[in-house]
Amino acid sequence: MLDLSYREWAEKDIKYVWHPFTQMKDYGQDDPLIIDKGKGIYVWDLKGNKYIDGISSWWVNTLGHSNERLNDAIKRQLDKIEHVLLAGCSHVPAIELAERLIKIMNTSFTRVFYSDNGSTAVEVALKMAYQYWVHKGYPEKNKFIALKNSYHGDTLGAVSVGGVDLYHKIYKPLLFDIFQADSPYCYRCPCEKQKESCNFECLNSVEKILEENANKVAGIIIEPLVQGAGGMIIYDKEYIIRLKKICEKYNILLIDDEVAMGFGRTGEMFAYEHTGITPDIICLAKGITAGYLPLAVTVVGEEIYQAFYDDYETLKTFFHGHSFTGNPLAASVAVENFKILEEENVIESIQPKIKKLKSELQKFEELKNVGDIRHVGMIGAIELVKDKQTKEGFSFEKKLSLQIHKEGLKRGAIIRPLGNVLYFMPPYVITEEEITKLTDIAYDSIKAVLE
Ligand SMILES: Cc1ncc(COP(=O)(O)O)c(C=O)c1O
Incomplete structure (x- = not known):
């Protein structure tokens, strides 16, 4: 690396790099x-400042940065082979990881299809679901249901099933049509019910779509328990349990996008485990490598797999694959991640931290702009409003997110709110004291910006 000063790197950064989800001006x-x-849980910048990584480097890092076991796993693999294609070829880390996944998941899941990021895991799921119905003799089942406020990635298929206008609306002319159902957004209930007395009326919109169109619908895609990028909208597991029944009634597939929630984030290894139901297709990425390298999987059961299994001439092959699908370095670090999760009892060890995070969130109630506080597992979210009574939010022009982010940096934490929603998603290695520190920094940052 060139031995340049911070200032020189900063100038080059601004000059050459176009950052994602960032207004470069x-x-x-x-x-x-x-x-x-x-x-x-800490990162240091080039100036030497130290920050708590309060959002796990975009929700990927679970076991902390620079974990020795994970580092060593990559180094060991690096001396063997860095990459090899997965089409008509295989390698040991991909095989070992697939076996570990299948063994740990519900017995209904039997096959692992690799790709290389969350969006591609979703693209795979959508194509697979549609092609499954084609092979079953129902080619007219070519539409998907997705929820308002949903986020499934930035490739065009994933954007088609997205429901966040701010990110998705401009691309509408490029997208395929979907049916959009209500979001289980209790704080701003689409059915104007109260959380305590609601009967999941938001599911009526799914049922209504299906009453009229079930023969055209391949499946519904959801983010289980938390609609992440749509504003950390945390909802009850009962919604998913009832949704599964609706899927069965109308013969459509339930696609469970656990890209952000898988690998312990909700307090269980996979979010669907809270519900007791089994989705038909699962998408996993981010935490699969503990945030080290890009890797994703789309996991299905035998029913779907067998619909593709036939003589080549029938052209039932799943024609999908990316150059870096199932990369060996990524797969080897994912295997080590699994070993750590198991051997170090990580899911059990985070339970007191989950309680701590929940209790620390209470202090935000007293702030005058805090409209809603949400929590599940190692996620806490705070929705900021102009007025608690009317629930009116701040307009995006206020750039609240950016302002709080800057205040957070001054105080030693990376917190990057989603619009009006400030959230915590720290690596699991955070201690209880550090949870207090992180939430205190966020508290002070909100006060600095809004009071
Ligand atoms: C639920 C969900 N699905 C898919 C994605 C897309 O993943 P990636 O950014 O790896 O493409 C994300 C990313 O945040 C996500 O939260």
């Missing part, structure tokens, strides 16, 4: 945050 006005190294 804003970005260029401040000193860029250039991260140099990390350890555990």
